Amino acid sequence: MKKLVLVLGILISLEAVSQDVVVNKLRSETSRQVKKDADTTAWIWKRGGLFLFSLSQGSLSNWAAGGDNFSLAANTSLNYFFLYRNNRHVWDNSVDLNLGYVNTTSSGGRKNDDRMDFLSKYGYKMDNGGKWYLSALFNFRSQFFDGYNYGATPPELSSSFLSPGYFILSTGFDYKPTDKFSFFISPLTSRWTVLTNHTLSDKGLYGVPPGAHSLNEIGAFATVNYTTTLAKNIVYKGRLDLFSNYISDPQNVDLFMTNVVAFKINKYFSATYSLDLIYDDNVRLFGPSHTSPALQTKSLIGIGFLRPLNVKRKLSTPTDPDKKAS
Numbered sequence: 001m002k003k004l005v006l007v008l009g010i011l012i013s014l015e016a017v018s019q020d021v022v023v024n025k026l027r028s029e030t031s032r033q034v035k036k037d038a039d040t041t042a043w044i045w046k047r048g049g050l051f052l053f054s055l056s057q058g059s060l061s062n063w064a065a066g067g068d069n070f071s072l073a074a075n076t077s078l079n080y081f082f083l084y085r086n087n088r089h090v091w092d093n094s095v096d097l098n099l100g101y102v103n104t105t106s107s108g109g110r111k112n113d114d115r116m117d118f119l120s121k122y123g124y125k126m127d128n129g130g131k132w133y134l135s136a137l138f139n140f141r142s143q144f145f146d147g148y149n150y151g152a153t154p155p156e157l158s159s160s161f162l163s164p165g166y167f168i169l170s171t172g173f174d175y176k177p178t179d180k181f182s183f184f185i186s187p188l189t190s191r192w193t194v195l196t197n198h199t200l201s202d203k204g205l206y207g208v209p210p211g212a213h214s215l216n217e218i219g220a221f222a223t224v225n226y227t228t229t230l231a232k233n234i235v236y237k238g239r240l241d242l243f244s245n246y247i248s249d250p251q252n253v254d255l256f257m258t259n260v261v262a263f264k265i266n267k268y269f270s271a272t273y274s275l276d277l278i279y280d281d282n283v284r285l286f287g288p289s290h291t292s293p294a295l296q297t298k299s300l301i302g303i304g305f306l307r308p309l310n311v312k313r314k315l316s317t318p319t320d321p322d323k324k325a326s
Contacts, residue, residue, distance in 0.1 A: 047309075049080035050262070052272060054304025068104040075100035075113055075302050077272075079237075079260075080309060088125035090133065094118070096258075099144060100300065110150070113300060114143040115276075121184065123174050135174040137184060137223070139241075141166045141256075149285060158285055163197035164206045168243075170221045182225045189221035191243060193282070207282025215282075219245040233264040245281075252281040252293075262306075270306035275299050 058071045077098045084091040100113030118140045123133030147159035172186025193215045195201045195208045204210035224240045241256040256278050263271040278296040 044085045045082065046085070047080075047082045049078065049309035051079075051307040051309060052077045052262075052270065052302070052304055054272075054302035056302075068106050071102070071104045073100070073102040073112070075300065075304070077113075077274075090123045090125070092119075092121045092123075107150075111145060111147065113298070114145055114147065115141070116143060117141045121174065123176075131175060131177050133174040133176065135172060135184060137168070137170040137172070137186070137221075139166070139168040139170075157197075157199055158205075160197045160200065163195045163200050164208075165194040165196070167192040167194065168221065172221070180227050183222070184224075185220075185222045187220055189219055189243065191217045191219070191221075193217070205283075205285065206280075217243075217245045218247065219243055219250065230261075235262045235264070236260070237262075249281060253279075254281060255279040264306070265303075268306055269303065271301075271303045273299075273301050 053076045054074070056071075056073045058068075060067050060069050075098075077096070079094070079096050081092070081094040083093070094117075096115065096117040098113050098115045100111060101109065102112045103109040119137070120139075121135055121137045123135035126132045126134055142162050142165040143159060144161060146157060146161075148155040149158040168189060168191050170184075170186040170189035172184060172188070174182060174184045176182045193206050193208055195206060195213050200206075201208065201213050202210060204212075206215075208215045220243070222242045225238070227235070227237045230236050237258075237260045239256075239258045241254075243254040244250045245252075245254075257276065259275045261273045263273075265271060276296075276298040279293065280296075281293050283296070284291055284293050
């Protein structure tokens with residue numbers, strides 16, 4: 001009898017212990033801290049840019065070596081970008097505005113730089129590596145003020161606002177292996193050349209038929225964008241656009257190229273060198289016959305005020321996987 005009571009007591013004790021272990025286990029499971037899964041949806045805007053202003057002035061009085069008694073040059077440029085990222089969607093936008101003025105005693109005042117350029121490119125990521133995108137591109141390029149060909153006597157009007165104006169609408173593939181480099185290629189591109197100025201339209205410049213105000217061309221288009229840091233305080237930014245008209249002389253490829261090298265002196269001052277190259281088979285303004293296109297070049301060197309416009313804003317960000325909630 002005593003043995004039976006002892007065995008029953010041992011069994012009851014083991015059952016109580018086992019129940020206590022189960023209860024404690026359930027309690028720890030329900031009260032433990034749980035890690036949240038990372039939210040892979042990120043809505044991100046990134047903005048930034050660069051503003052540069054340079055001014056130079058010179059004066060001479062009774063100077064035996066000769067030269068203009070007075071000269072003044074001012075140049076300003078604004079490069080601004082705003083980028084959007086959301087999972088497989090990317091949307092890149094950039095605005096380039098350049099304006100320069102020079103005044104000398106002998107030649108008077110005239111502009112030496114004038115450009116507005118807006119580029120917008122949307123892409124949908126095609127591969128898991130994030131290098132290939134199915135993309136659509138829009139580009140607008142023109143200038144602010146009237147331009148003159150000073151090689152003619154008297155100087156003749158050669159350009160104006162939206163005269164010419166270039167509009168490009170393109171679909172294709174964008175290869176972006178890094179944030180510094182992108183290569184967009186399109187087998188189907190529509191380019192409009194617009195002449196709103198009646199004087200230039202009547203002359204039939206920039207390939208637009210005389211009296212007409214626009215010309216549409218269908219062809220292939222490619223653009224390369226590259227930005228890199230050459231040294232600690234030296235940054236290079238370049239862009240190359242190529243267009244081939246399927247209908248008229250496809251072998252004569254139009255070229256538009258910009259190159260900017262910025263040498264940062266300190267927080268607020270910088271030296272810059274820019275080189276622009278343009279070859280357009282429809283632009284035949286140079287030479288006595290005005291029948292042949294030519295490579296257009298523009299080179300500027302300046303030292304001036306530098307203002308970085310670097311701003312990054314996130315509308316929403318992925319949840320931190322290490323953030324815990326009870």
